[in-house]
Amino acid sequence: xxxxxxxxxxxxxxxxxxxxxxxxxxxxxxxxxxxxxxxxxxxxxxxxxxxxxxxxxxxxxxxxxxxxxxxxxxxxxxxxxxxxxxxxxxxxxxxxxxxxxxxxxxxxxxxxxxxxxxxxxxxxxxxxxxxxxxxxxxxxxxxxxxxxxxxxxxxxxxxxxxxxxxxxxxxxxxxxxxxxxxxxxxxxxxxxxxxxxxxxxxxxxxxxxxxxxxxxxxxxxxxxxxxxxxxxxxxxxxxxxxxxxxxxxxxxxxxxxxxxxxxxxxxxxxxxxxxxxxxxxxxxxxxxxxxxxxxxxxxxxxxxxxxxxxxxxxxxxxxxxxxxxxxxxxxxxxxxxxxxxxxxxxxxxxxxxxxxxxxxxxxxxxxxxxxxxxxxxxxxxxxxxxxxxxxxxxxxxxxxxxxxxxxxx
Numbered sequence: 001x002x003x004x005x006x007x008x009x010x011x012x013x014x015x016x017x018x019x020x021x022x023x024x025x026x027x028x029x030x031x032x033x034x035x036x037x038x039x040x041x042x043x044x045x046x047x048x049x050x051x052x053x054x055x056x057x058x059x060x061x062x063x064x065x066x067x068x069x070x071x072x073x074x075x076x077x078x079x080x081x082x083x084x085x086x087x088x089x090x091x092x093x094x095x096x097x098x099x100x101x102x103x104x105x106x107x108x109x110x111x112x113x114x115x116x117x118x119x120x121x122x123x124x125x126x127x128x129x130x131x132x133x134x135x136x137x138x139x140x141x142x143x144x145x146x147x148x149x150x151x152x153x154x155x156x157x158x159x160x161x162x163x164x165x166x167x168x169x170x171x172x173x174x175x176x177x178x179x180x181x182x183x184x185x186x187x188x189x190x191x192x193x194x195x196x197x198x199x200x201x202x203x204x205x206x207x208x209x210x211x212x213x214x215x216x217x218x219x220x221x222x223x224x225x226x227x228x229x230x231x232x233x234x235x236x237x238x239x240x241x242x243x244x245x246x247x248x249x250x251x252x253x254x255x256x257x258x259x260x261x262x263x264x265x266x267x268x269x270x271x272x273x274x275x276x277x278x279x280x281x282x283x284x285x286x287x288x289x290x291x292x293x294x295x296x297x298x299x300x301x302x303x304x305x306x307x308x309x310x311x312x313x314x315x316x317x318x319x320x321x322x323x324x325x326x327x328x329x330x331x332x333x334x335x336x337x338x339x340x341x342x343x344x345x346x347x348x349x350x351x352x353x354x355x356x357x358x359x360x361x362x363x364x365x366x367x368x369x370x371x372x373x374x375x376x377x378x379x380x381x382x383x384x385x386x387x388x389x390x391x392x393x394x395x396x397x398x399x400x401x402x403x404x405x406x407x408x409x
């Protein structure tokens with residue numbers, strides 16, 4: 001190789017290295033280092049592992065064990081997390097699962113801790129007063145808010161998933177009186193957050209009250225709603241693939257196994273236990289955040305079972321927008337009815353953004369879905385990424401996916 005080639009190669013390497021350094025510095029400049037310092041109550045086991053869990057992917061998207069804290073010799077626990085400036089963070093401290101989440105001094109539920117991330121590094125002091133499993137008289141249980149005709153399937157096991165889970169089933173108002181009628185079915189993820197404040201960890205969707213009102217008013221056809229509780233494996237079960245980039249430490253990739261549980265084990269159990277319409281056009285799937293992601297994924301891979309899809313605030317960002325690539329790779333458009341939504345306030349508090357949701361919409365339209373016909377896309381002004389926001393628009397989701405049949409003249 002002559003000197004001229006050597007010089008050109010050196011120049012290219014220098015330019016590439018410079019571009020990498022500048023890009024890396026720019027990415028770091030856009031993130032703020034937030035250090036959390038947690039103090040624990042007396043009686044906390046000396047070998048306890050502490051975790052932060054919150055509404056951002058860097059904190060595990062509420063999986064119960066997002067960021068592990070490091071114990072200092074003085075008994076404090078710390079973790080430093082880079083977060084985008086402007087993030088509206090909500091979080092809590094756990095010892096690895098929601099059964100060990102922090103409580104107030106009397107053992108009552110705490111509201112989510114909140115933080116608006118600024119542009120400069122900051123240190124946050126987090127005193128924990130008590131754990132959910134602390135010894136002593138337990139606090140009185142939160143009152144149940146379930147309404148209507150609700151049944152439970154307890155400790156449902158699976159050959160495909162490691163943990164048992166509960167299932168909550170809401171039946172329409174005329175279910176017992178109309179013994180010959182069969183009903184369409186809507187399956188929903190994160191079942192403990194749907195109908196009961198006593199089981200929800202951050203607010204409920206009021207699915208039971210909303211469905212009852214819409215069915216009674218004739219706006220929605222009578223249906224059965226099946227809430228599938230999540231487990232500690234939520235991250236794995238709600239993601240189609242592992243992320244090999246920024247979120248690689250969070251794992252993932254068990255959505256197909258979760259789909260087998262829903263289709264091959266839970267649905268046959270529900271169809272056997274209740275008077276359902278078993279065909280795919282009568283069967284829906286709804287979820288939010290990672291639940292929206294797995295809904296879209298299973299809507300593509302299991303369209304032989306699920307044809308009505310509610311994709312709310314979907315985590316399109318996961319694995320470099322893998323779900324958008326999957327839509328683009330479709331060989332044939334399923335005959336599915338799809339709702340996709342996003343809040344304009346989510347971009348400041350989570351990884352779910354309007355831009356990503358619009359990319360998913362555009363990919364669906366390119367494959368043949370028609371807005372206003374079999375696709376509804378909604379951007380909700382100011383809506384953030386939490387149960388309250390999803391509860392506010394769940395009525396519109398039901399109206400679109402399960403409209404009442406036109407009355408006959």
